[in-house]
Amino acid sequence: MNSNWREAMPSATAYLVSKVLYRLHHRPEDLAAFNADRMAYLERYPLSEELRIALRDDDIAALYLSGTNPYLLRAHCIGVGIPEKVSLAALRSAGDAPNG
Amino acid sequence: MAEVAGVFAASHTPVMLNFADAIPAADREAVFAAFKDLGRRIEACRPDVLVVISDDHVHNFFLDNFPAVCIGAAENYETPVEHWLKAEHRTLPGHAAFAAHLLHEALDEFDPSFSMELTLDHGVLTPLELAGVTRDLPLVPLLINCVQPPMPSMRRCLQWGKLLHKAIASFTGVQRIAVLATGGLSHDLSTPRMGLLNDAFDFEFVRLLGERDERALAAFAAGHVHEAGNGAEEVRTWLVARGAAGGAPLDVMFHKGIADWYTGICIAEWNLAK
Numbered sequence: 273m274n275s276n277w278r279e280a281m282p283s284a285t286a287y288l289v290s291k292v293l294y295r296l297h298h299r300p301e302d303l304a305a306f307n308a309d310r311m312a313y314l315e316r317y318p319l320s321e322e323l324r325i326a327l328r329d330d331d332i333a334a335l336y337l338s339g340t341n342p343y344l345l346r347a348h349c350i351g352v353g354i355p356e357k358v359s360l361a362a363l364r365s366a367g368d369a370p371n372g
Numbered sequence: 373m374a375e376v377a378g379v380f381a382a383s384h385t386p387v388m389l390n391f392a393d394a395i396p397a398a399d400r401e402a403v404f405a406a407f408k409d410l411g412r413r414i415e416a417c418r419p420d421v422l423v424v425i426s427d428d429h430v431h432n433f434f435l436d437n438f439p440a441v442c443i444g445a446a447e448n449y450e451t452p453v454e455h456w457l458k459a460e461h462r463t464l465p466g467h468a469a470f471a472a473h474l475l476h477e478a479l480d481e482f483d484p485s486f487s488m489e490l491t492l493d494h495g496v497l498t499p500l501e502l503a504g505v506t507r508d509l510p511l512v513p514l515l516i517n518c519v520q521p522p523m524p525s526m527r528r529c530l531q532w533g534k535l536l537h538k539a540i541a542s543f544t545g546v547q548r549i550a551v552l553a554t555g556g557l558s559h560d561l562s563t564p565r566m567g568l569l570n571d572a573f574d575f576e577f578v579r580l581l582g583e584r585d586e587r588a589l590a591a592f593a594a595g596h597v598h599e600a601g602n603g604a605e606e607v608r609t610w611l612v613a614r615g616a617a618g619g620a621p622l623d624v625m626f627h628k629g630i631a632d633w634y635t636g637i638c639i640a641e642w643n644l645a646k
Contacts, residue, residue, distance in 0.1 A: 276563075276602035277521050287435055294434050297455065332562075342562035342602055343429045343519050349562070350390070350456045360566060367564030 278339040285323070286339030292317055292327060293335075293344035297351045330354055332362035374540050377548035378417035379617040379642040381581075381610050382410055384426070384554045385635045386494040388502065389458045394632045404502060406626035406639045411503030413625075413641055420546035421467040422509050423474075423536065425553040425609040426495035427518040432487065439485035440524050441532065443478070444513035445471035446488045453491040459501060464492065467510035469545045474512065477539040482532065490515075499554045518555060518606040526593040529608040530586055533615015540616075553613035555606025557636030558629070565601060569629040573600040574636040577607060581614050581640070582622030589614065603635065617642035 279286055292314070295302045306313040310328045319327070326334035332354065335345055349359040392400060414422065431453040433439060446466045452459050471486070478484050496513055500506050514536070517523045524532075540549045557577065558570035573596050580589040593611060597604050620642040627638040 274598060276560075276598050276605060280521050282435060282520070290430075290435055294430065298431065298453075300455070336562060336564075341430055341435070341520055342560075345562040347429075347454065347456065350386075356391075359562075363562060363564050363566050365564075 278337070282341070283339055285320075286341070288317060288319060289323060289327075289335060289338045289340040290344050292319070293340060293348045297344070297347045303351070332359050333366035336363055336366050374420075374543040374546055374549050376537060376540050376551065376616060376644065377419045378414065378550040379613050379620070379644065380410060380414060380551065380640070381553040381613050382407070382499045382503075382639045383556050383635055383637045384495050384498045385556060385559070385633055386454070386457055386498065387633045388498055389494070390456070391633070395630055399628065399630060403626065403630070403637055407499065407502035408504065409625055410499070410639050411505050414503065414505055414550060414552065417548065417550055419509065419548050419550035421470050421512060421549045422505070423512045423514055423549060423551045424496050424500070425514045425516065425551065425612045427555060427606055427609065428490075428515045429493050429495060429519055431493050432490050435520060438517060438520055439515070440517050441482065441484040442515045443471055443475050443484050443486045444490045444511070444515065445475065445486045446490060449490055449492045449511065449513070451492040451497045453493045457494050459494070459497055462497070462506055464500070464506065465508065465510045467512050470543055470549065471512045473543050473545070474514075474536070474539045477542065478535055481535060495554055499552065514612065516608045516612065518608050523605060524608060526597075526608065526611055527590045529611035530590055530615040533612040533617070536612065537616045537618060551613055551616050553609040555609035556603040557607065557638055558600035559603035559635040560601035561603050561634075563602060567631055567634055568601070569631050569636050570600040570604070571629045571636065573604065574629060574638065575627070578622065578624060578627060578638055578640065581610060582642075584619040586614070586619070613642070617644065620644050
């Protein structure tokens, strides 16, 4: 059966990406640092290079596939001003990956 | 002893405020009119306290310590927590005494957490804002984890509603306590299905909310929620309200899938007189 969730229990990777997104949208100083130099800000976290690049490039499909919390990803899309059509198209492009 | 003055439920979504114009004017006006009607009905039942059953959308709580159920026990609440939500900043009054009573009652059967400082998000604020219930009515937020698995089971949420009813009936501090559940019906957030709804799930779920067979309701919700989207996990809040309403029939004030707001929108009241 398909699932509403990438992971029934978040993985350590999903937790870490969620932690970045949570801080960006609850600590104004973190969002300011991210906006000033994204890669420098992301060096604060032990992320894989792929996920650091995904966060730098607003790669919403890759962030979805990481298993990050969907509400934090949604807040991120609105919070950094990614156009709705762009984020929806990116999510659709990840549509073949099964959850469960 | 207090009485259950009214039990209501309404969908919420931040796009009602942020992207209100994303849907046809006729739909928007019908939804907003139904929320105004909801506000009039809440006012008409003259509550001293309003228990708002909602979910924290990963603002007050994070995955480092995420309560399955949290009772707000503060004297007031700042809102909104989202820096991106198009809503006026407000301080909403709380009702700490009923919150404390509910906690004491609950801890005999359940294990809720409590918080004496919550900055409420769009889940609580949006329906109150649209219903015009944001000034003098003291709130008790009852926040159910609907946003990050693992989550309370559907069956458990019905039981929480019964506990809420019992706690209202044993409270001596006020006379009338109303209940408002807020949460989406079918919708998806940040998934490839975002924007798709499931009307079949929504209409059957709403039909079952007005029936007496609560086992069928819980089984339907648990068995089909994965066909209705991760946002539909918020039907847990509706189940708590149904538990508090105790099998009364449901008066559906508005129900339509609004795909461009990403959510099935329903506004309803349990008819406690019948």
